[in-house]
Amino acid sequence: MKRVLLVITGSMLALCLHAQGDFSTKKHGFVHKSSSNYEWPTDPQVLEKLDQWQDLKFGIMFHWGIYSVPGILESWGLSSEEYFTNCRKKIAPNTPYGEFKSWYWGLAKSFNPTKFNPDEWAEIMKRAGFKYLIFTTKHHDGFCMFDSKYTNYSIAKGPYKENKYSNIVYHLFNSFRQQGFKIGAYFSKPDWHCPYYWDPERATPNRHVNYDIKRHPETWAKYKQYTANQIDELMSDYGSIDILWLDGGWVRKPHQDIDIDNIVDKARKKQPGLIVVDRTVVGRNENYQTPELSIPKEQRTHPWESCITLSDTWGWNPNPKFKSATWVINTLIEITAKGGCLALNVGPTSEGIIEEPVIKRLKTVGEWLNKNGEAIYATRPTSNYHQDKVWFTAEKNGERLYAIYALPEGEKLPEYIEWEGNKPKGAMYLLQSNKRVKYTWKNGKVKVGLPKGIKNEAIALSFKVDKP
Numbered sequence: 431m432k433r434v435l436l437v438i439t440g441s442m443l444a445l446c447l448h449a450q451g452d453f454s455t456k457k458h459g460f461v462h463k464s465s466s467n468y469e470w471p472t473d474p475q476v477l478e479k480l481d482q483w484q485d486l487k488f489g490i491m492f493h494w495g496i497y498s499v500p501g502i503l504e505s506w507g508l509s510s511e512e513y514f515t516n517c518r519k520k521i522a523p524n525t526p527y528g529e530f531k532s533w534y535w536g537l538a539k540s541f542n543p544t545k546f547n548p549d550e551w552a553e554i555m556k557r558a559g560f561k562y563l564i565f566t567t568k569h570h571d572g573f574c575m576f577d578s579k580y581t582n583y584s585i586a587k588g589p590y591k592e593n594k595y596s597n598i599v600y601h602l603f604n605s606f607r608q609q610g611f612k613i614g615a616y617f618s619k620p621d622w623h624c625p626y627y628w629d630p631e632r633a634t635p636n637r638h639v640n641y642d643i644k645r646h647p648e649t650w651a652k653y654k655q656y657t658a659n660q661i662d663e664l665m666s667d668y669g670s671i672d673i674l675w676l677d678g679g680w681v682r683k684p685h686q687d688i689d690i691d692n693i694v695d696k697a698r699k700k701q702p703g704l705i706v707v708d709r710t711v712v713g714r715n716e717n718y719q720t721p722e723l724s725i726p727k728e729q730r731t732h733p734w735e736s737c738i739t740l741s742d743t744w745g746w747n748p749n750p751k752f753k754s755a756t757w758v759i760n761t762l763i764e765i766t767a768k769g770g771c772l773a774l775n776v777g778p779t780s781e782g783i784i785e786e787p788v789i790k791r792l793k794t795v796g797e798w799l800n801k802n803g804e805a806i807y808a809t810r811p812t813s814n815y816h817q818d819k820v821w822f823t824a825e826k827n828g829e830r831l832y833a834i835y836a837l838p839e840g841e842k843l844p845e846y847i848e849w850e851g852n853k854p855k856g857a858m859y860l861l862q863s864n865k866r867v868k869y870t871w872k873n874g875k876v877k878v879g880l881p882k883g884i885k886n887e888a889i890a891l892s893f894k895v896d897k898p
């Protein structure tokens with residue numbers, strides 16, 4: 431039996447190497463749509479935390495789980511919806527669905543991230559300029575990256591169980607907290623491994639609960655309890671948590687009601703001011719919106735965060751297409767000017783390593799933020815916020831504006847930067863050097879001369895205005 435499984439695993443891995451491109455986030459087939467409706471929270475502590483979170487701008491998101499072992503699409507191969515069936519057939523063309531599922535669940539037995547070092551991760555991410563963390567404590571496949579009391583299907587029960595970091599979420603949260611990060615727990619409301627969500631006696635035709643809840647209210651009650659228990663343990667035993675990031679928006683009233691209001695109220699008793707992101711479920715529990723793999727066209731006045739992958743998949747994949755550091759910088763500039771935050775996603779390897787090409791890009795981003803962060807962090811959007819390659823942000827509660835020139839990949843910085851409106855008052859400075867730059871104001875237009883010999887990268891200018 432062992433040998434058979436090994437053979438399947440080996441050939442599947444080989445196939446994945448070929449097929450990986452087909453599961454790129456771009457071609458993912460669906461993306462959670464974010465609605466334009468928003469309901470402001472009323473709890474003053476939540477409002478305060480949201481305001482602090484809006485200062486942070488730049489979060490690191492990790493997708494890490496058993497799917498990282500072969501480097502395949504996270505969880506979704508388990509779903510037999512049309513789109514994902516096609517994906518699965520590319521991963522394992524000759525493997526029947528049932529067999530694939532067993533193989534996938536069994537990946538838990540080979541997930542052993544012996545090179546994981548949470549302090550190192552936190553240091554890398556701090557240097558890159560990230561200020562908050564969103565970590566997949568449990569994805570739809572139900573595999574827990576924390577030592578849950580309510581299931582054995584977790585990192586703390588497999589081959590990694592003797593390791594000092596076996597309760598990964600606990601150590602990761604601690605290390606990041608020590609580096610000053612705000613802490614966010616990604617948690618999937620649907621759990622395909624839990625028999626109270628996907629009854630193993632029945633077919634699993636899609637992502638939804640696979641039995642009739644009305645006919646089996648006792649099973650659904652167990653599922654609700656299981657979910658509430660796990661969220662409660664994350665809120666109780668893992669230190670201070672700032673964000674509860676709930677994925678799987680189809681688990682919602684009226685058809686898959688898990689009494690989320692109660693779960694949230696209870697969570698806030700333990701974590702006062704907790705920001706809850708019941709994503710795509712507009713209302714009291716979606717404290718910020720989460721456009722996925724995209725940036726809203728226009729500035730938005732309520733809190734939002736784009737989650738975007740650095741590579742072409744959420745989890746680790748063996749043949750990644752990474753975006754560049756310039757892309758990250760320009761994306762962060764645009765998102766900030768539009769009033770949002772960027773959660774940039776990285777997929778660590780199953781050994782627990784953040785790969786060199788990732789570190790290299792993030793180092794460049796961190797160096798840029800070191801010099802120009804004042805124009806990003808703790809800023810607020812300003813109404814005249816964009817002209818061509820220039821984006822504007824405003825000092826929070828201040829009189830200062832920042833003009834950030836997002837230099838496109840492969841282009842050279844111009845000699846002059848121009849814009850209309852946003853009339854400066856007094857001196858203007860180049861943030862990277864804090865040196866004054868010369869500008870003129872004529873016919874409602876500003877023209878700034880850039881000093882010669884500065885590094886060819888995005889630059890930021892700082893100046894006062896009458897009223898931002």
Ligand code: GLC
Pocket residue numbers: 461462504677722737744
């Ligand atoms: C998409 C993916 C899901 C991932 C999420 C992160 O919805 O399908 O697997 O966790 O994006 O935002």
